Amino acid sequence: MLTDINPKLPMRDKNVTREFYINKLGFEEIGDYEEYLMIKKDKIEIHFFLFKELDPKENYGQVYIRTNTIDDFYQTLLDRKIAIHPNGKLESKPWGQKEFSILDPDTNLLTFGQSV
Numbered sequence: 001m002l003t004d005i006n007p008k009l010p011m012r013d014k015n016v017t018r019e020f021y022i023n024k025l026g027f028e029e030i031g032d033y034e035e036y037l038m039i040k041k042d043k044i045e046i047h048f049f050l051f052k053e054l055d056p057k058e059n060y061g062q063v064y065i066r067t068n069t070i071d072d073f074y075q076t077l078l079d080r081k082i083a084i085h086p087n088g089k090l091e092s093k094p095w096g097q098k099e100f101s102i103l104d105p106d107t108n109l110l111t112f113g114q115s116v
Contacts, residue, residue: 061108
């Protein structure tokens with residue numbers, strides 16, 4: 001039986017990644033190792049591995065995160081002045097999801113969605 005999934009995304013600088021996810025998105029740190037970082041918010045856990053040579057323009061890391069409070073979370077990010085992806089503003093999609101997207105400091109794409 002499969003029970004969870006914890007995506008692993010690349011990061012160039014652990015301190016920058018930690019700052020963004022904890023202080024801007026409201027995650028908490030649950031593991032910090034030499035070249036590895038683990039964070040959590042509610043039931044979502046994301047892991048990061050150090051990749052100093054990562055070219056952000058060539059990073060295709062992506063995660064789709066489901067939520068049941070999309071409007072509130074979106075407004076929280078706006079209030080915290082988090083940049084919304086230019087092609088990812090909050091809107092209802094034809095596939096039955098209301099969603100929006102942001103980029104982290106390494107250009108990992110985070111899309112948040114809620115069923116409508």
